[in-house]
Amino acid sequence: MATIKKTIQEINEKIKKGKAVILNAKEMAELVKNVGKKKAAAEVDVVTTGTFSPMCSSGLLFNFKQYPPLIKASKVWLNGVPAYAGLAAVDAYLGATEPTEDDPLNRVFPGQFKYGGGHVIEDLLRGRSVHLRAKAYGTDCYPRKYLEKDITLGELNDAILLNPRNCYQNYNCALNLSSKIKYTYMGPLRPHGANVNFATSGCLSPLFNDPYLRTIGTGTKIFLGGGVGYVIGHGTQHNPSPPRNQRGLPLKPAATLMLKGDLKQMDPKYIRGLSIIGYGCSICVGVGIPIPILDEEMAWFTGVSDEDIQMPLIDYGEEYGQGKAKPLKYVNYSELLSGSIEFEGKKILTVPVTSYSLSLEIADTLKKWIEKGDFLLTEPQEFFI
Structure with a gap:
């Protein structure tokens, strides 16, 4: 089979003609597993991703x-x-x-x-x-x-959702090994390691599907809060060079995105105020990013499964607040989704702070927009890695 090479312009022409093949990230993971990256790259044009999670570094720029x-x-x-x-x-x-x-x-x-x-x-x-x-x-x-x-x-006059740091590429799993309950931005953590709270949407998460940000940069058009938004730069605390596993996925919090969109176009289903007990206020934001399948490498990246994703387990009990916490171990996302993990011979309950069902819904909504020809892809004007 010849090497697959596509451009965003070519993919957009297929979208306009109703001939583009669009899969959500979960569907793509299954396809790559079954037929391999070469055949998947030949068959699929766009993979849609989604996440719905607390994203504290967000806000509204408005003119009254x-x-x-x-x-x-x-x-x-x-x-x-x-x-x-x-x-x-x-x-x-x-x-x-x-x-x-x-x-x-x-x-x-x-x-x-x-x-x-x-x-x-x-x-x-x-x-x-x-x-x-x-x-x-x-x-x-x-x-x-x-x-x-x-x-x-x-x-x-204007209401612009302007978010300095969204869509973290990987994040900590939080537990508390101290003897007192800890109230954190990851939610309450009971003492003696009674629960592990975790974020991201796994194989659906946007930046896990393009770990080196080959197709995501300034100008990338996205789903934001139920409307259309754009990537306007890398986010704050962006780390372009994290340690990675054999699949190229980061082993710690890594890339971030700065996003903007017109609040007047959005849907409250995908933008929700949040009060986290003992911590403060935040907001849940829905983001979906289309990943063009330009070649076999992009098919391989978008074929990421929950089992491929390794997340650092961090003790938020004492040392985290002092900036000294180090990973106790790595846990794959599939284990976290199962409802419990093993740590030091003990089974610990796992609690998601990201909605997997809404993340999938966002990926599917973006998929429908593209299939109908209502959403075309854009060329990044600046890359972050």
Whole structure:
């Protein structure tokens, strides 16, 4: 069989003609296992991926319009959640993890929060009114010093989901070997290693299907929160050179992506505010990335199975917070999905913080968009590895 070589332009032409073959990542893993990478590369044009998981480094860049007299806001709140207003007159950025200043839960349990920026974003997306409050010091061109009104998503000039760090390529499995319960961004961890919490969507996870980011870069068009979004750069804490296993998959948290999309196009099913007990507020974000099968290597990468993915088991009990924690062992994703793992002769319950069912739904939704010709692929303009 001749070597398979395709271009994104050629694949897009097939999509336009309704002749492209699209599989989700789970289907592709089965195909590569059964027929091998050469035949899979010849048969398949695009593989769709998906993940729905807490992604703390997310937020909303918004413009709330001018209402005479004009204002140059220096402090802004939405439903009591502070937004950063050091941008322009009525531009502000709302972080997903920012809590309300007077959270009722925090009054009873200090350090715990019920409502934050992620919840405001979800409320806007669900069509609910949120309370805008803005203060200013006043200038000749912007004389207003105070603004207070209820607004909806439709009333905002701009509402851009702008996420500095999403889609971690691999992540820690968290357990707690100390004698006290630990409240973490991975959820509560019971003492003496009673549970292991883990993230990512395994073989469906976008960056496991393109471990060297050959097809993902600045300008890549994606599914974001139920609408169309784009990769606009590598994310913060991006690590392009992690240790890898024999399949090229990273053995620790590695690549990340910076994403943007129009919130007004999105679906609240795939954007949800989150309160993590004892930790604070966050947001769950749905992301799906199409992987073009340009050659046999990309078929091999997208043939990744849950058994191929090795994740580091980290003790969050004491040393993690000091930056000293090291992997206790590596666990494959299939074991984690089974509901328990073995550690030091003991069976430990495993708890996912990523929704596997919604991750698969996202991959399938993106697959349908491409099959219908509503979604074409884009050429990356900058690569990160």
